[in-house]
Each structure stands twice: as C-alpha cells, then as structure tokens.
Amino acid sequence: MATPIQENLVAKNKAYASSFTGGGLALPPAKKYAVVTCMDARIHAAEAYGIYLGDAHIIRNAGASARDALRSLVISEQLLGTEEILLIKHTGCGMLTFKNEDAEALVKKNLGEDAVKALVAFKGDFLTFPELDEAVKDDVEFLKQSKLIPEKIKSKISGWVYEVETGKVRSVV
Amino acid sequence: MATPIQENLVAKNKAYASSFTGGGLALPPAKKYAVVTCMDARIHAAEAYGIYLGDAHIIRNAGASARDALRSLVISEQLLGTEEILLIKHTGCGMLTFKNEDAEALVKKNLGEDAVKALVAFKGDFLTFPELDEAVKDDVEFLKQSKLIPEKIKSKISGWVYEVETGKVRSVV
Numbered sequence: 001m002a003t004p005i006q007e008n009l010v011a012k013n014k015a016y017a018s019s020f021t022g023g024g025l026a027l028p029p030a031k032k033y034a035v036v037t038c039m040d041a042r043i044h045a046a047e048a049y050g051i052y053l054g055d056a057h058i059i060r061n062a063g064a065s066a067r068d069a070l071r072s073l074v075i076s077e078q079l080l081g082t083e084e085i086l087l088i089k090h091t092g093c094g095m096l097t098f099k100n101e102d103a104e105a106l107v108k109k110n111l112g113e114d115a116v117k118a119l120v121a122f123k124g125d126f127l128t129f130p131e132l133d134e135a136v137k138d139d140v141e142f143l144k145q146s147k148l149i150p151e152k153i154k155s156k157i158s159g160w161v162y163e164v165e166t167g168k169v170r171s172v173v
Numbered sequence: 174m175a176t177p178i179q180e181n182l183v184a185k186n187k188a189y190a191s192s193f194t195g196g197g198l199a200l201p202p203a204k205k206y207a208v209v210t211c212m213d214a215r216i217h218a219a220e221a222y223g224i225y226l227g228d229a230h231i232i233r234n235a236g237a238s239a240r241d242a243l244r245s246l247v248i249s250e251q252l253l254g255t256e257e258i259l260l261i262k263h264t265g266c267g268m269l270t271f272k273n274e275d276a277e278a279l280v281k282k283n284l285g286e287d288a289v290k291a292l293v294a295f296k297g298d299f300l301t302f303p304e305l306d307e308a309v310k311d312d313v314e315f316l317k318q319s320k321l322i323p324e325k326i327k328s329k330i331s332g333w334v335y336e337v338e339t340g341k342v343r344s345v346v
C-alpha cells in the first residue's frame with residue numbers, strides 16, 4: 001500500500017523520465033567539483049547554485065556540516081577526481097536554532113535511554129552551531145586543516161551563505 | 174580571485190534569485206518527509222523525485238548511505254517533524270565499483286600514513302556495497318532496526334533505485 005508521498009514520487013518521476021535526455025553522462029563529475037549544502041527543504045541546490053546535470057557532486061546533510069560530509073568528500077576527490085569544494089550554509093538553518101543538549105534531551109524523552117546510547121555509539125554530536133558566518137569559516141578551516149583533503153584542493157575551498165528569504169548566495173570566505 | 178566554478182555559482186545564482194518567489198516558506202518540510210539519496214552528479218533530486226521547494230529534506234552522501242545519514246535523519250524527525258523516509262540508491266553508483274580496502278589504499282598512497290590515521294579517527298569505513306538492490310534492503314532494514322528511528326515512522330520507510338541511464342525510479346522494498 002503506497003503512501004501519498006510514494007505515489008507522488010512514482011507519478012512525478014514518470015513525467016521526469018519521459019523527457020529525460022541525460023542517460024549518457026559519465027560517473028565522475030564533468031566540472032570536477034563538490035558542493036556541500038544543507039538538507040533544508042527550502043533549498044533546491046541544482047537550480048539555486050547553477051549546477052547542470054553531471055557537473056558536480058551534491059552532498060547534503062543537516063547544517064551543511066563539513067565534518068559530516070568528510071567521507072563523501074574523500075570519495076569525491078580520491079576516487080572520482082573532484083578538485084574544488086563549495087561549502088554553502090544558509091540563513092534560518094535549524095542547526096542555528098537548537099543546541100546539542102536540546103537534541104539529546106529530545107531523543108531521550110521521545111525514544112528512551114537505549115536511543116541515547118545508540119546515539120553516542122554512532123556519533124554523539126548533532127553538529128549544531130550558534131552563529132552562521134563563523135560556522136562557515138570554521139568548516140572551511142576544518143577542511144583546510146584536514147589531512148584527508150589534498151594540498152592542491154585546499155586553495156579551492158570556498159565558503160558561502162544562501163539566503164532562504166531571497167534566494168541569493170553571498171561569499172563568506 | 175574567483176575560480177570559474179565560483180563565478181558560475183555567482184552568475185547562475187543571480188539569475189535564480191531574480192525570479193525567486195519562495196521566500197515565505199517555513200523551516201519544517203511542508204510534506205513531512207525526508208529523502209536520502211546519493212551525491213552522484215547525474216542525479217537532480219528535486220526534479221527526478223518530484224520534490225517541490227519546501228516539501229522535504231534532501232540528504233545526500235556517497236552511496237545514499239542510511240548510516241551516514243543517521244544524524245540528519247534524527248534531526249529531521251525529532252526536531253523538524255518529518256514522518257516518512259524515501260531511501261533512493263542508483264545504478265552505476267561509485268560505491269558499487271570499489272571496496273573499502275581500495276579506498277583506504279588510495280588514501281594511504283596519495284595522502285600518506287597520517288591521513289589513514291585521520292580516516293580511522295573520523296569513521297574508518299567508506300560504506301561501499303557490492304550489490305545494489307541488496308544494499309537498498311540492508312539500509313532500510315538498518316533504519317527499521319535503529320533505536321533512533323521512532324516506531325511510527327518505521328512502517329513508512331521505503332527503498333528505491335534510480336536508473337541514471339533512463340531517469341526512472343523503481344521500487345525495491
């Protein structure tokens with residue numbers, strides 16, 4: 001029994017596939033870059049950031065966290081040849097609105113003590129941040145300091161903010 | 174000095190923002206669902222999966238790994254009210270083409286012994302998979318077994334494959 005969400009996926013995808021012409025694209029991103037941005041529902045990354053099909057890896061997680069994205073970034077560079085990173089956080093991010101302690105308390109209340117133990121086992125930190133531009137700078141610095149990011153890429157890591165109110169991107173670092 | 178990739182972001186975003194009308198959307202996803210899919214450059218998630226701006230969280234990482242997405246999923250549900258998960262892997266995925274050992278060997282060769290140590294410290298597993306449909310089933314099962322996913326959501330986790338050759342989605346589990 002399909003849910004309305006699943007029915008929407010099937011119906012909308014059918015229409016998408018009926019005019020699909022991108023079947024011949026190669027696995028490695030054609031323009032050799034990766035974008036890290038937030039999972040936020042108000043961001044349509046490809047359109048907002050001008051990414052054509054096949055051009056770039058798009059990594060999305062809660063808060064556009066560079067730490068959370070590290071596995072994907074290493075794969076992107078080491079195995080699929082990307083050479084540049086755009087890190088794009090955004091205004092009105094959920095990760096600005098609560099703290100790690102709040103999230104942990106909620107998990108404990110809603111899911112119980114076992115869930116808190118599972119949480120610690122998987123990561124233990126929600127990677128929230130108190131200030132937006134500083135968080136962008138911190139994440140770019142984290143990547144520049146990481147031994148897992150090759151030196152040749154470090155000069156091509158930039159940090160940005162996307163404004164969900166206006167659709168505009170601005171440069172931070 | 175902006176790179177061509179950065180210039181593309183600025184120019185394309187300017188055009189996007191000039192006709193942007195989504196500034197009034199709320200933070201929580203309107204349709205209360207989250208999609209986990211791959212970072213692959215050949216996937217434009219919003220278009221291919223019929224996701225309207227503001228409707229759903231879109232989480233993307235190498236291989237559409239549920240484990241890697243767990244932090245984001247917990248935040249999506251516990252703090253932002255989503256109640257359903259679509260997990261969508263795809264044909265031709267890079268994670269099908271190499272093994273954890275290959276990736277680790279490459280990191281060691283290209284970035285040195287220190288990078289391998291950093292790798293282990295951050296996660297230590299590239300979360301590759303040998304067979305596509307099985308990997309979808311495994312990930313859905315992982316979420317259904319997770320103490321971090323509430324019971325009420327477990328009946329609304331579905332697994333899918335997106336075909337990069339045709340643009341079509343098919344149901345797996």
